[in-house]
Amino acid sequence: MPVPAELIETSPYFSGLAPQERDKLKGLFFEKSVSKSEVILWEGEPGDALYILGTGRIKIFRTSAEGKEQVLRVMRAGDSFNEVPVFDGGPNPASAMALEDSVIYGIHRGDVQHILKDYPQVSINVIRVFSRRLRDMVSLVEDLSFRHVTARLAKILLEHAVQFGEESPERRLTQQQMAAMIGTAREMVGRSLKNLETMGAIRVERQKIIIVNREMLQRLV
Amino acid sequence: MPVPAELIETSPYFSGLAPQERDKLKGLFFEKSVSKSEVILWEGEPGDALYILGTGRIKIFRTSAEGKEQVLRVMRAGDSFNEVPVFDGGPNPASAMALEDSVIYGIHRGDVQHILKDYPQVSINVIRVFSRRLRDMVSLVEDLSFRHVTARLAKILLEHAVQFGEESPERRLTQQQMAAMIGTAREMVGRSLKNLETMGAIRVERQKIIIVNREMLQRLV
DNA sequence: CGGGTAAGGAGACAAAAGTCGCAGACTCCG
DNA sequence: CGGAGTCTGCGACTTTTGTCTCCTTACCCG
Numbered sequence: 272m273p274v275p276a277e278l279i280e281t282s283p284y285f286s287g288l289a290p291q292e293r294d295k296l297k298g299l300f301f302e303k304s305v306s307k308s309e310v311i312l313w314e315g316e317p318g319d320a321l322y323i324l325g326t327g328r329i330k331i332f333r334t335s336a337e338g339k340e341q342v343l344r345v346m347r348a349g350d351s352f353n354e355v356p357v358f359d360g361g362p363n364p365a366s367a368m369a370l371e372d373s374v375i376y377g378i379h380r381g382d383v384q385h386i387l388k389d390y391p392q393v394s395i396n397v398i399r400v401f402s403r404r405l406r407d408m409v410s411l412v413e414d415l416s417f418r419h420v421t422a423r424l425a426k427i428l429l430e431h432a433v434q435f436g437e438e439s440p441e442r443r444l445t446q447q448q449m450a451a452m453i454g455t456a457r458e459m460v461g462r463s464l465k466n467l468e469t470m471g472a473i474r475v476e477r478q479k480i481i482i483v484n485r486e487m488l489q490r491l492v
Numbered sequence: 493m494p495v496p497a498e499l500i501e502t503s504p505y506f507s508g509l510a511p512q513e514r515d516k517l518k519g520l521f522f523e524k525s526v527s528k529s530e531v532i533l534w535e536g537e538p539g540d541a542l543y544i545l546g547t548g549r550i551k552i553f554r555t556s557a558e559g560k561e562q563v564l565r566v567m568r569a570g571d572s573f574n575e576v577p578v579f580d581g582g583p584n585p586a587s588a589m590a591l592e593d594s595v596i597y598g599i600h601r602g603d604v605q606h607i608l609k610d611y612p613q614v615s616i617n618v619i620r621v622f623s624r625r626l627r628d629m630v631s632l633v634e635d636l637s638f639r640h641v642t643a644r645l646a647k648i649l650l651e652h653a654v655q656f657g658e659e660s661p662e663r664r665l666t667q668q669q670m671a672a673m674i675g676t677a678r679e680m681v682g683r684s685l686k687n688l689e690t691m692g693a694i695r696v697e698r699q700k701i702i703i704v705n706r707e708m709l710q711r712l713v
Numbered sequence: 714c715g716g717g718t719a720a721g722g723a724g725a726c727a728a729a730a731g732t733c734g735c736a737g738a739c740t741c742c743g
Numbered sequence: 744c745g746g747a748g749t750c751t752g753c754g755a756c757t758t759t760t761g762t763c764t765c766c767t768t769a770c771c772c773g
Contacts, residue, residue: 333630333633333634333637333638335634335637335638336638337638339637339638341633341634341637341638343630343633354623355623355626355627358619358620358623359620359623359624359627361623361627364626364627364630365630387615387616387619388612391609391612391615394608394612394615394616394618394619395608395615397615397619398579398608398615398618398619398622399579399580401619401622401623401626402575402576402579402580402582402622403580404626405576405585405622405625405626405629406576406580406582406585408626408629408630408633409554409564409585409586409629411633412554412562412564412629412632412633412636413554413556413562415633415636415637415675416554416556416560416562416636416675417554417556417557417558417560417562419728419729419730420729420730445749445750445751446750446751447749447750454636454637455730455731456730456731456732457750457751458730458731458732458733458752458753459729459730459731461751461752461753462730462752462753465752465753478739640759640760641759641760666719666720666721667720667721668719668720668721676760676761677760677761677762678720678721679721679722679723679760679761679762679763680759680760680761682721682722682723683722683723683760686722699769714773715772715773716771716772716773717770717771717772717773718769718770718771718772719768719769719770719771720767720768720769720770721766721767721768721769722765722766722767722768723764723765723766723767724763724764724765725762725763725764726761726762726763727760727761727762727763728759728760728761728762729758729759729760729761730757730758730759730760731756731757731758731759732755732756732757732758733754733755733756733757734753734754734755735752735753735754736751736752736753737750737751737752738749738750738751738752739748739749739750739751740747740748740749740750741746741747741748741749742745742746742747742748743744743745743746743747
């Protein structure tokens with residue numbers, strides 16, 4: 272199975288390339304299917320391929336010695352991961368796990384090097400992607416350093432709602448997953464959700480969290 | 493005053509360029525002197541130049557609404573900063589302040605764009621620098637998320653000692669500065685230093701901190 | 714050299730977060 | 744359908760961190 276054309280066309284890496292150039296690059300990708308909960312990459316291992324997520328959802332995370340988990344980002348279709356080791360030759364900085372059955376498209380390190388040589392525009396695109404990534408990381412540091420758990424939770428609820436629909440997030444996150452995203456324990460998420468509910472910002476129902484007062488959440492962030 | 497030659501020669505941005513190419517680039521830099529405690533960049537403002545630190549020391553940091561400060565990195569001669577806004581056109585992601593009288597060399601956004609176009613090797617160098625930066629940020633997130641204050645403090649004590657000499661760090665950090673680096677309050681740093689002292693890892697003297705038992709510190713991290 | 718400012722030490726207390734234990738509800742698969 | 748495993752809720756308790764206040768010391772600048 273080849274890479275879906277629109278994945279290459281919409282990828283920030285290949286913007287500014289001619290269609291025939293893109294066609295050539297398509298052939299370098301290989302497809303890989305992963306099932307839910309499958310670990311795609313382990314932190315510390317050598318990273319020999321860059322991946323673009325086709326369908327599904329994948330989390331990038333680090334694990335502490337005590338088993339605590341910190342999610343660095345949750346990816347959706349079109350997002351790419353594992354670039355850093357491909358470009359600098361070091362080990363994977365983080366692990367990757369599929370949150371649902373997913374299809375990813377990989378490209379080997381050597382091929383990436385060739386592309387960089389042959390298409391200078393791609394290098395510039397990579398720089399732009401990395402810039403965005405750095406801003407996101409600064410934002411994460413800021414959250415961890417400045418905001419309390421409730422504010423961090425409010426933030427991901429807002430982001431989540433934006434992406435999956437205001438009223439009923441289709442694929443909801445478990446409290447455990449939210450805890451890993453904001454760097455705290457599951458129980459804290461439970462308590463904070465209750466806080467947000469009693470202050471009237473959200474309503475927690477059977478299987479979903481409904482944002483009742485978006486402005487209130489926004490103010491907390 | 494032109495840029496010192498060795499600054500360009502040792503800069504990771506210009507590695508792989510021919511000497512005469514470097515010479516051409518030198519002319520694009522402008523010099524700027526800043527005095528201790530002077531703010532060089534404000535977060536949120538447009539970033540129109542990339543800087544390389546010639547002499548002195550500069551901290552990159554973010555400030556919360558409540559006035560708390562989180563240091564992202566402390567730079568030394570040769571380090572560069574404010575790349576992200578130059579490459580993606582957005583606002584400065586963080587502020588920069590001189591910790592001592594310093595001399596920096598800047599290059600304007602437009603010139604950087606030209607360099608990227610004319611010297612593809614530079615783009616690849618930038619990618620490598622950004623990769624390193626991303627790894628550092630992941631490491632910072634990990635520290636904030638996984639480690640207690642004492643462990644974070646131990647880490648910067650070790651890094652500091654490596655860089656400034658085992659026995660007597662020449663330019664010591666204040667507790668306030670250390671607190672901002674590890675994302676906590678000054679009082680916590682004081683208490684943690686005392687902890688480390690009573691457990692025999694360090695000795696706190698008049699104006700300096702002496703590492704008595706390096707392995708003990710290392711184990712804490 | 715003297716005075717103002719920054720830095721550091723300490724104790725008491727408050728707030729936030731983490732931990733533990735357990736029980737009930739749900740769901741996913743075989 | 745049933746049972747294992749996951750997810751959630753909740754309360755009690757501990758630990759860690761943050762905050763406030765006050766005092767002493769060091770140091771820098773004029």
